[in-house]
Amino acid sequence: MRRDLLTGNAAAAWGARLAEVDYIPAYPITPQTEIIEDLAQWIGRGELEARLVTLDSEHSMLTAAGAAAATGARVFTATSSQGLVYGFEMLYTVAGWRVPLVLVNVSRALAAPITLEPDHNDVLAARDSGFLQIHAETCQEVLDSVLMAYRLTEHPDVLLPVLVNLDGFYLSFTREPVSLPAAAAVREFLPAYQPVHAKLSAGHAMAQGVAVLGGSAYAFFKYQMQRAAEAALAVHAGIAAEFADRFGRSYGVVEGYQLDDAEWVIVMANSFSTVGKAEVSRLRAGGEKVGLLRLRLVRPFPVATIVAALSGRRAVAVIDQNISIGKGGILFAEVASVLRGGSAPPLRSFIGGLGGRRFRSEEFDLMLAALRQAEHSGGSSEPHLLFSETEYLQLREMLRIAHGQK
Amino acid sequence: MQTRREIYKSIKEIPREEFLAGGTGLCAGCGGLLALRLFHKALGAKTVVVNAAGCMTLVAVFPFTPFHSSWLYTAMASAPAGAQGIRDALDVLIAKGKLPADEDLKVVVVTGDGAATGIGLQATLAAIYRGLDFYYFCYDNEAFANTGFQMSPASPLGSRTATTPIGTTTRKENLFELWRAQRPPFVATVSPAYPLDLMDKVARAGRWRGPKLFISLSSCPPGWGIEPADSVEVAKLAVDTGVWPLKEAHDDEVVHTVIPHRLHPVEEYLKRQARYRHLFEPVRKADILRQLQADVDGYWQRLGAAAPVARVAQDDWSV
Ligand SMILES: Cc1ncc(C[n+]2csc(CCOP(=O)(O)OP(=O)(O)O)c2C)c(N)n1
Ligand code: SF4
Numbered sequence: 001m002r003r004d005l006l007t008g009n010a011a012a013a014w015g016a017r018l019a020e021v022d023y024i025p026a027y028p029i030t031p032q033t034e035i036i037e038d039l040a041q042w043i044g045r046g047e048l049e050a051r052l053v054t055l056d057s058e059h060s061m062l063t064a065a066g067a068a069a070a071t072g073a074r075v076f077t078a079t080s081s082q083g084l085v086y087g088f089e090m091l092y093t094v095a096g097w098r099v100p101l102v103l104v105n106v107s108r109a110l111a112a113p114i115t116l117e118p119d120h121n122d123v124l125a126a127r128d129s130g131f132l133q134i135h136a137e138t139c140q141e142v143l144d145s146v147l148m149a150y151r152l153t154e155h156p157d158v159l160l161p162v163l164v165n166l167d168g169f170y171l172s173f174t175r176e177p178v179s180l181p182a183a184a185a186v187r188e189f190l191p192a193y194q195p196v197h198a199k200l201s202a203g204h205a206m207a208q209g210v211a212v213l214g215g216s217a218y219a220f221f222k223y224q225m226q227r228a229a230e231a232a233l234a235v236h237a238g239i240a241a242e243f244a245d246r247f248g249r250s251y252g253v254v255e256g257y258q259l260d261d262a263e264w265v266i267v268m269a270n271s272f273s274t275v276g277k278a279e280v281s282r283l284r285a286g287g288e289k290v291g292l293l294r295l296r297l298v299r300p301f302p303v304a305t306i307v308a309a310l311s312g313r314r315a316v317a318v319i320d321q322n323i324s325i326g327k328g329g330i331l332f333a334e335v336a337s338v339l340r341g342g343s344a345p346p347l348r349s350f351i352g353g354l355g356g357r358r359f360r361s362e363e364f365d366l367m368l369a370a371l372r373q374a375e376h377s378g379g380s381s382e383p384h385l386l387f388s389e390t391e392y393l394q395l396r397e398m399l400r401i402a403h404g405q406k
Numbered sequence: 407m408q409t410r411r412e413i414y415k416s417i418k419e420i421p422r423e424e425f426l427a428g429g430t431g432l433c434a435g436c437g438g439l440l441a442l443r444l445f446h447k448a449l450g451a452k453t454v455v456v457n458a459a460g461c462m463t464l465v466a467v468f469p470f471t472p473f474h475s476s477w478l479y480t481a482m483a484s485a486p487a488g489a490q491g492i493r494d495a496l497d498v499l500i501a502k503g504k505l506p507a508d509e510d511l512k513v514v515v516v517t518g519d520g521a522a523t524g525i526g527l528q529a530t531l532a533a534i535y536r537g538l539d540f541y542y543f544c545y546d547n548e549a550f551a552n553t554g555f556q557m558s559p560a561s562p563l564g565s566r567t568a569t570t571p572i573g574t575t576t577r578k579e580n581l582f583e584l585w586r587a588q589r590p591p592f593v594a595t596v597s598p599a600y601p602l603d604l605m606d607k608v609a610r611a612g613r614w615r616g617p618k619l620f621i622s623l624s625s626c627p628p629g630w631g632i633e634p635a636d637s638v639e640v641a642k643l644a645v646d647t648g649v650w651p652l653k654e655a656h657d658d659e660v661v662h663t664v665i666p667h668r669l670h671p672v673e674e675y676l677k678r679q680a681r682y683r684h685l686f687e688p689v690r691k692a693d694i695l696r697q698l699q700a701d702v703d704g705y706w707q708r709l710g711a712a713a714p715v716a717r718v719a720q721d722d723w724s725v
């Protein structure tokens with residue numbers, strides 16, 4: 001085992017390299033490009049025996065990826081933001097083909113206005129497509145998740161494509177020490193792909209993606225996808241246990257931080273959870289029993305685990321780095337939808353971190369105060385849109401300049 | 407009629423074996439389906455069809471498929487990218503010894519003119535640019551037929567579609583020349599009314615690696631307003647009037663593979679179809695008829711001495 005200082009992007013590329021992928025259709029978008037460039041370098045130097053092809057768009061890229069997977073190749077690809085939504089039609093199509101595919105998304109907020117920094121509207125927009133979603137917090141987790149994602153997507157009970165998410169800039173370009181498992185050990189954990197049902201070749205005449213009319217066949221196939229996604233929870237547990245055995249790092253469907261005795265819980269996802277954890281430690285030092293629940297598997301949504309982790313707490317805050325305009329936080333709605341009955345805690349919804357906006361310590365103090373109040377007033381809440389007075393004043397200044405005022 | 411063929415010289419040589427069985431849900435007399443059936447005969451069974459949204463998407467309806475070969479429906483915009491993924495996967499798997507070489511497939515995109523000239527053009531030009539080894543079969547019914555015969559970039563000047571009720575005012579997009587500009591190894595026009603020409607081209611095109619285009623003018627009974635029984639005859643008139651020249655190009659030279667000795671007047675073709683009826687009733691639209699004939703004459707005249715001359719009755723030119 002080697003330890004290297006790797007960016008999140010390089011860790012994703014290492015995941016694909018160690019998975020010994022056959023095929024990488026690509027299209028550039030910041031901040032994903034480094035992943036593909038690393039893979040291209042390795043292919044060029046003969047360190048990875050794969051074919052990399054630059055397509056004309058993410059729509060085409062995902063079509064090629066799915067079609068190659070339907071032919072029996074192990075396929076990897078990566079995108080971000082506008083690229084993910086440009087390929088949207090094919091997310092549904094590839095998932096419906098029931099072919100294995102690992103797609104890394106480097107989260108970046110969506111235009112307009114255009115930005116390069118992250119939030120999660122891109123990846124969460126894909127949550128109904130049939131792609132399973134793993135959201136990573138660290139560079140190590142990115143690499144490990146790519147390897148686990150191949151096991152998950154290729155499992156005969158699953159056969160749904162998997163999206164591994166990491167935050168643009170905050171993780172994509174942050175260097176962290178990453179353990180690189182030995183190729184031979186990975187090969188044991190993840191043997192070469194053996195197609196289960198999809199295999200386009202002369203020996204196997206196959207019709208894939210054919211029209212179904214009348215609704216009942218369509219519904220049947222969609223129900224099958226739902227059942228497969230449900231089955232993925234148990235499959236993931238098995239894979240995670242095996243991964244922990246072999247490589248010594250364990251990943252659950254969620255991660256708890258200072259959670260066991262926590263009275264107040266903050267729910268977060270992705271790399272900003274690291275900020276959340278630091279704030280939890282600070283609040284703990286001040287004697288507050290606060291904990292954090294990080295959502296790692298967003299699809300399938302680990303309902304039972306989340307219910308068990310949150311039931312009986314005094315109050316729970318969900319911090320969304322996304323905004324469903326006209327509704328509020330997407331993860332808040334997801335979490336709220338599964339918490340019901342006597343032991344369900346009161347919930348509060350916060351929106352922050354949009355377009356890479358940083359969280360402030362005062363905001364965590366404010367959230368804790370809101371949770372204390374929630375415990376008594378109960379019920380649910382309107383989304384609280386985090387924005388500080390200093391930011392507002394800065395923005396007023398920018399607006400003044402934009403309007404050409406002296 | 408002067409013709410050029412090397413492999414399929416007589417109707418008797420057309421294989422009896424079918425790779426596309428009868429009994430699909432498509433319209434009776436669909437010229438596109440007939441052309442596809444012939445096309446498939448020339449390719450054989452070791453084929454995978456990558457389809458874009460259009461009428462042919464409904465050739466296979468679960469749980470039935472008429473194809474003896476494989477089929478992948480992608481989306482309207484990206485069938486050539488699907489072909490890329492399959493071609494690459496086959497190549498990589500064969501190279502790595504994971505797939506026996508005799509399990510290789512010919513990869514074929516099947517798409518309508520709307521997808522070929524519009525939403526799918528980007529993916530198509532990209533596939534040609536990359537030199538993808540595939541066959542591209544466009545059945546050109548000159549409209550978006552599957553959604554009710556709306557105008558597409560391939561709808562010819564003056565033709566009526568559901569979105570151009572008084573006739574289009576634009577000229578047909580030239581897919582043949584769009585492809586040729588990128589110098590792929592083989593581009594051709596074909597017709598379901600000229601089966602030997604069609605099959606001969608497909609068989610000969612197999613000599614070249616790279617992108618191979620076949621645009622089949624595809625008579626469409628409901629869209630064109632013709633009887634299913636007349637579908638092949640109307641398709642034949644398109645060739646015999648010079649409206650749909652049968653040709654091919656590899657390297658730089660365009661070769662006409664079927665040259666009528668004398669061209670019939672274009673009106674003979676137009677008058678057979680309800681989509682052109684407004685050019686004759688309630689009043690004759692002489693300007694546009696003259697334009698359509700002049701376009702055809704101009705095309706053949708530019709070809710030079712060997713070109714046939716349209717036999718046009720003088721009184722047809724009166725206003
Ligand atoms: C992205 C997208 N937009 C629109 C459609 C609807 N649609 C299905 S078939 C079709 C027409 C296709 O026209 P053409 O390519 O000429 O094939 P034809 O219908 O003539 O067979 C359209 C617009 C679609 N399937 N996908
Ligand atoms: S509408 Fe036209 S192209 Fe479509 S199936 Fe019918 S005849 Fe063929």
